[in-house]
Amino acid sequence: MSFNSFGHLFRVTTWGESHGPALGATVDGCPPNIPLDETMLQVWLDKRKPGQNKFTTQRQEADQVEILSGVFEGKTTGTPIQLMIRNTDQRSKDYGDILDKFRPGHADITYWQKYGIRDHRGGGRSSARETAARVAAGGVARAVLNVLMPDLRILGYMVQMGDKHIDRDLVDLAEITNNPFWAPDAKAADVWAKYLNDLRKSGNSVGAVVEVIASGVPAGLGAPVYAKLDTDISSAMMSINAVKGVEIGAGMGAAELTGEDNADEIFMGPDGPVYSSNHAGGILGGISTGQDVVCRFAVKPTSSILKPRKTITKSGEETEIITKGRHDPCVGIRAVPVGEAMMACVLLDHILLHRGQVGENQGQIG
Amino acid sequence: MSFNSFGHLFRVTTWGESHGPALGATVDGCPPNIPLDETMLQVWLDKRKPGQNKFTTQRQEADQVEILSGVFEGKTTGTPIQLMIRNTDQRSKDYGDILDKFRPGHADITYWQKYGIRDHRGGGRSSARETAARVAAGGVARAVLNVLMPDLRILGYMVQMGDKHIDRDLVDLAEITNNPFWAPDAKAADVWAKYLNDLRKSGNSVGAVVEVIASGVPAGLGAPVYAKLDTDISSAMMSINAVKGVEIGAGMGAAELTGEDNADEIFMGPDGPVYSSNHAGGILGGISTGQDVVCRFAVKPTSSILKPRKTITKSGEETEIITKGRHDPCVGIRAVPVGEAMMACVLLDHILLHRGQVGENQGQIG
């Protein structure tokens, strides 16, 4: 219900601004007795950390997470876990130009219109820095999943930058960590590198599509009608900065399919149902089938660019703006670990919800 | 938090199955003193009603809504409004074949796997009949919007059936009610009519894309970070049966844009900011800009088709299934009024939330 919280039983509230002293997440409802320490979270934060190569913002942040509560002698206690990340490299002067001007395509103007006050430094609360807190919370979710559902795997990667798609036939998941784009296709990564370098030098930016899959998800997660698994995944992904579209399985492409083509046929495997295809993205009627859960989301290009754009000032005068500062030419890159984190949180939440309402038993087939 | 509820202050809980005695919605948090009677709701239900032409299911339901509480002498009292719609044409024998077999692409199997019990008659709770309750609730939301925000308009229409798109240059909103597809392009409607008729006769079905726009939306609705206006719209739309993708503004296409192209430039109009374009779909940073709010969603094809598909039975035997009965060859058609209803509920909810947190005043420009 709260504006800055998500989840039902595993509930995450994030707080903090880009240039305030710190930001973080309060994680409530975590199961007890789960091994957890800061190094287990840091590994995920390091994936999202800025300044790792020339394709991400040059802001230098250690993104060191501190656990302030909810963990005792290396294990969760079932009480709220406070995760704090200090901001250390707040170069606020970079933002002087946006004190009075609104960046087109940015939340500057709407925060002002809504609240009549806005922390303009680095976008304040609307900054993508907020996603560091989600990644930390996602790390807690992963630690719990490791215990409750050790076969569950979550993997994110980029499948499109600008109009350049990966070649699905060349996908090799082992490639994902071999390039700065989390691309599962080495050739695409090369193309993207040249493309983005040119854009970056010209002071421009570009959008991207990220895919997140979860395998080893048990059948039966989710619920009709407004807490469907895909409903919760789509709102989780849409809540990430700059996301403008979300797809499950065949996604927008489902519109082009006939019923005959779309119906993933069902066969009986050694451990239960198996399917001929996965247009459903692992979810039918809002409930997981046991197939891979497949989600994609589109990230728009950063609006903080060096290209001059027409805009207005707070006093209503028309003007132009160039946004200097340290910005990501393709925010989609750093959205990959964020998408993974959101998937982890949503899946864990639904595992707990299912256990709460239904218990361990489920309908058997065969 | 509840599985069958949505909304924060204007909160809707739906209930009921396809072939039970009735279904409905409990609407809580409605402002008081709003003129409301059953005829004001019926007009929206009649748009969604089945059996109106050969392109929708031939099930005959009057979808007559009864207001059981929350309205006194023609006005809302601020207490919960119970909306009940009786089911009258439950031809359950049609569903005999799906008692033991799971339809591929349908919730049959996941409801069983989750709960170990399932009302197989007409899909039970997973039936698109549930959306009648949303449309009734949306009618309540529209009645409130009429009073609180009389210039706000919500309009839905189909923009794609199968791989056949409307021509954006030929759009005439007046055409929408002139054809059975809610198409704003008369030529596209003709093409779709032939296409769908052929599919229908062959026992097949097809997907579609629906667009819903809201104009006259004030700037400032929405909230960071997890109650963003687009987050709530996307989960509202994704919760509609058969929806597999949701887009705001440029949507998935935002991935192809550069920052220069994507930034909707801002100018000063007589009544406040105006924009050169609307890639943002009327929402920046989760908060409305005052431009049209633009949402699209893709609906997959009905999985209840006459084409034989491979499947399994509850006892795990492999078999084939043909789904007889009365089904929509393109459920996207009837999803149009449902999308409108969800938009109405989400916008009203955010109007109340904004008024609650911020009050009437907002940041001024100029």
Added chain:
Amino acid sequence: MSFNSFGHLFRVTTWGESHGPALGATVDGCPPNIPLDETMLQVWLDKRKPGQNKFTTQRQEADQVEILSGVFEGKTTGTPIQLMIRNTDQRSKDYGDILDKFRPGHADITYWQKYGIRDHRGGGRSSARETAARVAAGGVARAVLNVLMPDLRILGYMVQMGDKHIDRDLVDLAEITNNPFWAPDAKAADVWAKYLNDLRKSGNSVGAVVEVIASGVPAGLGAPVYAKLDTDISSAMMSINAVKGVEIGAGMGAAELTGEDNADEIFMGPDGPVYSSNHAGGILGGISTGQDVVCRFAVKPTSSILKPRKTITKSGEETEIITKGRHDPCVGIRAVPVGEAMMACVLLDHILLHRGQVGENQGQIG
């Protein structure tokens, strides 16, 4: 979050007015596969039903409950259960006098001040008739508890009417159903009968204290800090019409105890910890101990009395009011099954919450 809902996982939303066509409850989050039919609910409604003797309102209502959804072939399906009770004996003319005058001690004036509109017939939504819906929902909770926790017992009874207390030394729980007051002390019942008869004849009314105990509650239910078991019980009871105070265990009397007296000493029994006393009312730190959960609440006297009281009209004129109609001289009597129902709902909700967060395992002692 909703105004007319309570519960976290087992969530109840009630709706309906005293003199509208019907009232009811939507029960969401109920575990599946629980045997349930209308007769199982009717037994509880019959305990609360008006007009059963001269000590309760003479309104004649069958309070027949209909299950409209969520149950299939005699078992819950896990989807929302709609429970509807039709109003049949709405003698609205009885209420003509309160159309313009506000009853002192009644919600008439505050509903008007809040909403600017009010269904004056029988108190509208503020009527104690709303509690019929809770009792029906409580019946669903009991059906689930029977399956999940068959040893759990919930029992309510009156312990005080006016200034007349039961004698704790004479308590015999078997007496509870032998008198119209749910008194566990036959002598007190006799005293109350004479006392209330006199009050009733003089057109007056009186308050009462109801106690509800639950035995067989497992240790570990509840949660820190704001979803404590006692927090949820106290809000559940305080939400019942006319309740002005709630106590757990020693209750307000805890203020008079020293730490030495208050500390329930712990010993080791054959099946785990046992206690020398139960000042805690079965709850420590918001979490159940395994002892009886003990709750008491005070119900104020009905404000609808024949004694003339000074009041004002809607137009602000000073006047007097006598409330004719059919009212309970001691609403505490009919609050007994309502308190039981609320206890059942809260305990089941916390059983599901515990199972969701923690699972089946708990900390062992010994």
Added chain:
Amino acid sequence: MSFNSFGHLFRVTTWGESHGPALGATVDGCPPNIPLDETMLQVWLDKRKPGQNKFTTQRQEADQVEILSGVFEGKTTGTPIQLMIRNTDQRSKDYGDILDKFRPGHADITYWQKYGIRDHRGGGRSSARETAARVAAGGVARAVLNVLMPDLRILGYMVQMGDKHIDRDLVDLAEITNNPFWAPDAKAADVWAKYLNDLRKSGNSVGAVVEVIASGVPAGLGAPVYAKLDTDISSAMMSINAVKGVEIGAGMGAAELTGEDNADEIFMGPDGPVYSSNHAGGILGGISTGQDVVCRFAVKPTSSILKPRKTITKSGEETEIITKGRHDPCVGIRAVPVGEAMMACVLLDHILLHRGQVGENQGQIG
């Protein structure tokens, strides 16, 4: 829904343990543009601070609050406010004895039974230190109330210690800050001082009753049926450590009243309705009348006492326990500012809820 959160629109989540590095509160939904800095919160924390005299725990904590987010240039921004208080005087060795033994009357045993793990240091999450976070959050609520409703006043004080009551005829609110007990009756304060000193020296403790009143509350706050103002106040107070009973207005004493006595008669004053008495405690039907909102709650005696009590160990052996360390002989004293803080949060939440659903207008009388 969350275990460690309360409130609907003004939503507070607290976190932290007695002996962890820090504790705090995340305040979400705060209206924007409200003047706020740390000194405005510190004044309330200083009232609750331990170690101020011999009648409270001798633990020395500065309870210095830091605002980590949500405030910009001295004003709230409408985004979440993170309030952090570092723990500085964690003398954990004091607690060595309770590592394996459960204190009777304390949450030690139930946390263990629920979670199978427990931070035994100082009671961990169950410590009354958690209330420091509430007081900080309450300070935010007060800052907002100052702007939105400047005439609203909240005042808490002790009315009973052990069996020693204040004399209502001697009440002088100016006395409250003249004694260490927040007693509004100077004579009672003297009696309590001697009484508590003796108890303290003997290693014992005692309970108390605290009263909190709010004046200047507008009519119309609250809502039927489960978000009643008194429902939310009672759960807020019952969530405070050691509270075992809550009363509104006449409270448990309402049971002794007749309808004639209980009905607060209504007259017409210059600014609207006035009442002959306030048995209702300012709330009718869950909605405020405009009279003083009056709440009382009973606090049980501290269970950490020097008197030996029988108990068991984690391994199930029977033993005795004496709790050394630094404990409050009467926790009711420090519960006074906590009760005030909870009242402030609940009232603000309902002001925002009312504004959200109903807007500024209300039903007029006269």
